[in-house]
Amino acid sequence: MLKEKFDLTGKIALVTGSTRGIGKAIGDAFEEYGAKVIRHNTKVCDLSDPVAIESFFDRLDAEGSMPDILVANASLQAKIPWTGFPMDEAQKEIQINFLATLRMFQRCYPKMKAQKWGRLITVGSVNERRPHPDMCVYAATKSAQENLVRNIARQVAAEEITVNNLCPGVFYTDRNKECLADPVYGSKVTAAIPMHDYAMPEDAAGAALLLASDAGRYITGATIMVDGGLSLPG
Numbered sequence: 001m002l003k004e005k006f007d008l009t010g011k012i013a014l015v016t017g018s019t020r021g022i023g024k025a026i027g028d029a030f031e032e033y034g035a036k037v038i039r040h041n042t043k044v045c046d047l048s049d050p051v052a053i054e055s056f057f058d059r060l061d062a063e064g065s066m067p068d069i070l071v072a073n074a075s076l077q078a079k080i081p082w083t084g085f086p087m088d089e090a091q092k093e094i095q096i097n098f099l100a101t102l103r104m105f106q107r108c109y110p111k112m113k114a115q116k117w118g119r120l121i122t123v124g125s126v127n128e129r130r131p132h133p134d135m136c137v138y139a140a141t142k143s144a145q146e147n148l149v150r151n152i153a154r155q156v157a158a159e160e161i162t163v164n165n166l167c168p169g170v171f172y173t174d175r176n177k178e179c180l181a182d183p184v185y186g187s188k189v190t191a192a193i194p195m196h197d198y199a200m201p202e203d204a205a206g207a208a209l210l211l212a213s214d215a216g217r218y219i220t221g222a223t224i225m226v227d228g229g230l231s232l233p234g
């Protein structure tokens with residue numbers, strides 16, 4: 001039965017940044033389909049701190065809670081023109097959006113390899129296809145993450161571990177609420193989206209569930225756009 005292939009009963013899923021926004025919607029969907037979801041935010045483990053990442057995974061390991069499914073969702077995004085983009089801000093984005101993902105992949109991999117089942121999922125951005133001029137570092141980190149996904153996907157495919165990138169377009173979450181509420185900016189944004197509407201967090205959940213479950217077992221190294229067509233050439 002196809003619907004059974006979406007079932008996540010018995011799986012442990014770590015979704016970073018799962019107390020708000022897209023991460024919360026993905027965590028809620030995984031729970032609905034039976035997974036034990038580890039809810040994560042800055043208080044649980046600040047991804048800007050490499051030492052905190054090690055302690056967090058050491059704790060999960062000691063508790064027998066190493067993930068079967070990892071969704072690297074949390075990110076940092078600063079809107080600053082490239083000419084004055086501060087190096088310390090750039091370092092922080094590289095750490096949270098790229099290096100933390102690589103390290104979490106490394107920490108999750110041994111269990112996934114041993115059990116011959118795993119799901120590594122990154123949350124990218126439409127900025128990989130249409131970079132925003134004031135978010136050059138953010139866009140670059142997301143593109144680097146996509147490249148990492150394709151690289152690792154090939155290397156672990158025979159171990160029944162899939163590695164994929166889910167790419168949101170414009171979603172109504174805390175980071176966007178204020179600017180989308182501005183009638184001029186909001187209508188400019190929606191006019192650029194072929195579907196003429198922005199997404200709600202739960203719009204990312206179906207694609208995440210597909211990638212996380214056995215229903216998506218033959219999808220690897222893919223980037224799935226969830227963007228209402230925003231990345232399509234005009």
Ligand SMILES: NC(=O)c1ccc[n+]([C@@H]2O[C@H](COP(=O)([O-])OP(=O)(O)OC[C@H]3O[C@@H](n4cnc5c(N)ncnc54)[C@H](OP(=O)(O)O)[C@@H]3O)[C@@H](O)[C@H]2O)c1
Pocket residue numbers: 016017018019020021022023040041042043045046047048072073074075076077096123124125126127167168169170171172173174175176
């Ligand atoms: N929203 C969009 O339109 C959009 C578009 C394209 C891509 N995306 C991507 O989708 C993902 C989710 O975006 P969102 O808009 O749902 O995010 P959000 O509403 O800003 O939620 C952020 C979540 O990430 C956590 N977080 C932030 N920085 C962290 C850090 N340094 N360490 C640990 N946790 C941290 C937050 O924890 P606290 O509550 O503790 O702060 C919170 O749980 C991101 O990767 C983003 O780049 C979003």
